Amino acid sequence: xxxxxxxxxxxxxxxxxxxxxxxxxxxxxxxxxxxxxxxxxxxxxxxxxxxxxxxxxxxxxxxxxxxxxxxxxxxxxxxxx
Amino acid sequence: xxxxxxxxxxxxxxxxxxxxxxxxxxxxxxxxxxxxxxxxxxxxxxxxxxxxxxxxxxxxxxxxxxxxxxxxxxxxxxxxxxxxxxxxxxxxxxxxxxxxxxxxxxxxxxxxxxxxxxxxxxxxxxxxxxxxxxxxxxxxxxxxxxx
Numbered sequence: 001x002x003x004x005x006x007x008x009x010x011x012x013x014x015x016x017x018x019x020x021x022x023x024x025x026x027x028x029x030x031x032x033x034x035x036x037x038x039x040x041x042x043x044x045x046x047x048x049x050x051x052x053x054x055x056x057x058x059x060x061x062x063x064x065x066x067x068x069x070x071x072x073x074x075x076x077x078x079x080x081x
Numbered sequence: 082x083x084x085x086x087x088x089x090x091x092x093x094x095x096x097x098x099x100x101x102x103x104x105x106x107x108x109x110x111x112x113x114x115x116x117x118x119x120x121x122x123x124x125x126x127x128x129x130x131x132x133x134x135x136x137x138x139x140x141x142x143x144x145x146x147x148x149x150x151x152x153x154x155x156x157x158x159x160x161x162x163x164x165x166x167x168x169x170x171x172x173x174x175x176x177x178x179x180x181x182x183x184x185x186x187x188x189x190x191x192x193x194x195x196x197x198x199x200x201x202x203x204x205x206x207x208x209x210x211x212x213x214x215x216x217x218x219x220x221x222x223x224x225x226x227x228x
Contacts, residue, residue, distance in 0.1 A: 040202075042198075
């Protein structure tokens with residue numbers, strides 16, 4: 001779990017302007033509102049995740065991704081199938 | 082009307098902020114088009130004083146109007162459906178290589194990287210009459226469709 005979390009954090013960091021934003025972020029940060037990532041970048045993040053984990057995330061699942069936990073849970077769900 | 086004409090008439094821009102003259106080629110993967118800069122354009126008066134040069138932001142606007150907006154209208158079939166839509170530029174990363182002077186014609190070639198959830202991301206190249214690169218950019222925009 002922690003490995004996935006760290007890997008997801010690494011992917012997200014590619015799109016975060018100020019990395020210090022993690023310091024004051026809540027336990028389960030919202031990607032757009034708390035990490036200040038542009039909404040269009042969600043697609044880039046999903047593509048990075050798809051490539052890293054060899055999974056496919058459809059547009060419906062993509063729309064439901066709001067928080068960092070959502071990304072982690074989506075990976076776990078798809079990887080289990 | 083041809084597909085190209087329908088796309089042009091679907092554009093949400095007009096003078097003095099329309100930077101598309103022609104679409105010369107379009108398919109599911111790419112678009113090509115051109116624009117000739119009018120020496121009377123408003124920005125030449127101030128950029129720069131007595132030395133008119135096309136601003137980089139205007140070059141990017143031209144690339145965006147052809148390479149993202151015209152392309153997105155085609156890919157989402159908005160020129161046929163007559164759906165109301167608006168566009169939000171999401172991000173871009175660019176390199177500039179050459180200066181563009183008034184009256185020059187520029188050529189835009191854009192290749193689709195992805196279109197997902199109405200977000201279009203493209204690799205766009207702007208070139209001159211000699212096919213020399215003026216600007217390259219990777220940019221994305223979001224189409225908001227009225228239901």
